[in-house]
Amino acid sequence: MTARDEDFRKNVRELTQLDREFPERLRNIPDPPDIIYVRGPLPEDDVPSAAIIGARDASPYGLDIARSIGKTLAMRGVNVISGMAAGIDAAGQWGAVQGGGRTCAVFGCGLDICYPVSNFNLYEEILNSGGSIVSEYPLGSPPLGWHFSKRNRIISGLADVVLVIEAKERSGTSITVGNALDQGKQVFALPGRITDRLSQGCNRLIREGACILTGVEDVLESLHLSREVEQLDFSRDLSSLGEDERAVYEILPDQAVHVDALIAKSLLPFQKLSEILLSLEILGFCESPKSGYYRKK
Amino acid sequence: MDGYLVSVQVDESFGLPRSLIVGNVSASVREALDRCAVALKNGGMALPPRRLTINLQPADIRKDGTWFDLPILTGMLKAMGMAADFPLSDYGFFGEVGLDGQIRHVRGTLSLVACMKEAGYVGAVVPEEDVQEALVVEGMDIIGIKDVGELLDLLKSENAFRTFPRPSPERQEKSEKYDYDFSEVRGQEYAVRAAMIAAAGNHDILLSGTAGSGKTMIAKRIPGIIPPLSREDDIEITKIYSVAGMLPKGSALYGRRPFRAPHHTITTAALLGGSSQGGIMPGELALAHKGVLFLDELPLFSRASIEALRQPLEDRKVLINRLQGSFSYPAECMLVAAMNPCPCGYYPDRNRCKCTPWQIRAYQRGISRPILERIDLCVEVSPPEFRDAVEARPSLSSAKIRERVIQARKRQASRFEKEADVRVNGRMGIREIEKFCPLSENELDFMKKIYTLKGLSMRTYHKILKVARTIADLEESENISIRHLSEAVSYRSLEDRLYLEEGADGIGGQRNDRKR
Secondary structure, three states: HHHHHHHHOOOOOEEOOOOOOOOOOHHHHOOOOOOOEOOOOOOOOOOOEEEEEOOOOHHHHHHHHHHHHHHHHHOOOOOOEEEEOHHHHHHHHHHHHHOOOEEEEOOOOOOOOOOOHHHHHHHHHHOOOOOOOEEOHHHHHHHOOHHHHHHHHHHHHHOEEEEEEOOOOOHHHHHHHHHHHOOOOOEEEEOOOOOHHHHHHHHHHHHOOEEEEEOHHHHHHHOOOOOOOHHHHHOOOOOOOOOOHHHHHHHHOOOOOOOHHHHHHHHHOHHHHHHHHHHHHOOOOOOOOOOOOOOOO | OOOOEEEEEEEEEOOOOOOEEEEEEHHHHHHHHHHHHHHHHHHOOOOOEEEEEEEEEOOOOOOOOOOHHHHHHHHHHHOOOOOOOOOOOOOOOOOEEEOOOOEEOOOHHHHHHHHHHOOOOOOEEEEEEHHHHOOOOOOOEEEOOOOOHHHHHHHHHHHHHHHHOOOOOOOOOOOOOOOOOOHHOOOOOOHHHHHHHHHHHHOEEEEOOOOOOOOHHHHHHOOHHHOOOOOOHHHHHHHHHHHHHOOOOOOOOOOOOOOOOOOOOOOOOHHHHEEEEEEEEHHHHHOOOOOEEEEEEHHHHHHHHHHHHHHHHOEEEEEEEEEEEEEEOOOOOOEEEEEEOOOOOOOOOOOOOOOOOOHHHHHHHOOOHHHHHHOEEEEEOOOOHHHOOOOOOOOOOHHHHHHHHHHHHHHHHOOOOOOOOOOOHHHOOHHHHHOOOOOOOHHHHOOOOHHHHHOHHHHHHHHHHHHHHHHHHHOOOOOOOHHHHHHHHOOOOHHHHHHOOOOOOOOOOHHHHHHH
């Protein structure tokens, strides 16, 4: 065992239901874990919490939504719970970290294993930003398939509401939703086009009675928080912008589009458009998630 | 790529009637003797029963190929007194002889005739098929012959040699012809504009986009917007194609900028050139000289072959070392690469793309970083769905784009007049960038903002300056302004993104945003 492992081990707490620190929410679910391993401060029992879950191979739209909801919830002091899987989970938690909030990741393996490896940055950011990681499996447990379907009950258990951003017809997400319903938690699902595979799971949930997620206000309301979302995202002060900049800002969509679409819409040559877009970017009105694509910020 | 002179010595002596060829020759040269003998017989002449010894000098270089048939035949005729005795020492000969006496086409005519001229020869006797190519070398007295009969006529007497009809060069078409035009491209203004900038500054460019978005379409049209070839450049291209045996029969000059698009399964040897029967063959890289080397599906090329491109692209020549010696080909091409976002080509359209994030990452990581670092412009081509939906406007025609490119190149030529080996913006090194891309206070401030906003690396920063210089040249502006810089920033390299992205899900990039 290296010094680093030793250090890691020292920081991991083992909690049973007899411990005072054991989350109240977890005591009350059917089939609560006998023991949980925790690093970092657990979500407090009296602070509202929301789980953001969904597909691993999500669409850019889903990722955007997960991130922005995670961010807004974190800014409003809501604990964001998720499984730190690729896709929606990670996007929601990145959003929470960016919003300066605390987020809790529930693992399907030992806490010393970062799965998937591609989320290593997130893993570190969660701990650095005062969040926590939780698992019912001892250190060194490998990420086995059945671990994940079991840990899902802890995700929904730690949350007051569960938000499903994108899910296919059959997916691991439906297990979490099933757990949430057994535990009596409220479930929100993000509606989508009926032809999108990634929205079929969500749309089915809505048909079966899940709350429809039309904005982060819906979630805040159900958590008994005031609906007022920071006005930033909606009406921004455009007075600092020039005429051209304002015109371009007006046609910028919320979802990233290729610059060819903007050329066609604005009828400006690219030389001019690129200058405007970049100055919008500098002023914080626009962002470019990948080269050639732009969206409102 | 340049030839060397071989002198053929023929000796006739008493002894057993047999012929012998010496001088470190390969099997195909040894066969020349039999071909010549049979060709003579079929021409109605028999070799006298004497002993013939033929030596090819210099005897220490390995000789291969069929160029030597005609000089051997000529030597035999001379030695046996079947041809008049007059000095021919300032004329060169080459060509392949068939059993029926036909003199056939050989590879590398242009190089050989040029080499003869350099050595002080006044003329050359060549196969008739290769006459036009040989005539490209100015000031050489070229004689084309069709068969052994004509050779005999030619060698009948000194007078016959003088009066033998000489061919005249065919008129060359002035303008280069290309099969494709940019006016056929619709709704791709961003990518077309980037292609124009790339051509104007000779920048390497990477087109990325979903399957069917038109990457290949744009790449194919790039040779048509690079300024027209000079005669010297055309000769250089023709030499390479002639040596490779890829020049269309009977043509003089290649006459346009080449476009080479090797498949991604290509071997390193085929890309760079390697030995094959008859010598060292130029590879795809040399064949793209002065033109465009298009690497479609860049991540799928084998790492070895891509890495092997690095040195030649830097030095602008390929050096091939083999047991037989070192061979060098010029290789000064524009690199155009294309890639899909994922193995199936549809990411991020999750309804069609079924690749796992892991697969996507592995695919994108397949690009060699050193090659990516050479590429100044990275362009995301817009997806085809969008273009169907809007009334797409056709882009500028190739001729119009080319005019602007030529203007921009003129500005560069006058700017780099005093520089040793930089002629275009794309070749500027850090020293030249500092000298020729000065920024004023305002622009520097702007770049500082961008530097932190985008998290640029120093290398990307330099690329932006280079590309901004070209954009300014296109707009006929002396100074680089904020507008030029903004546009250059939008073509900033994907490299930082590709390698920082944690998972193909596009989340990891945000880590940087936070740290800033």
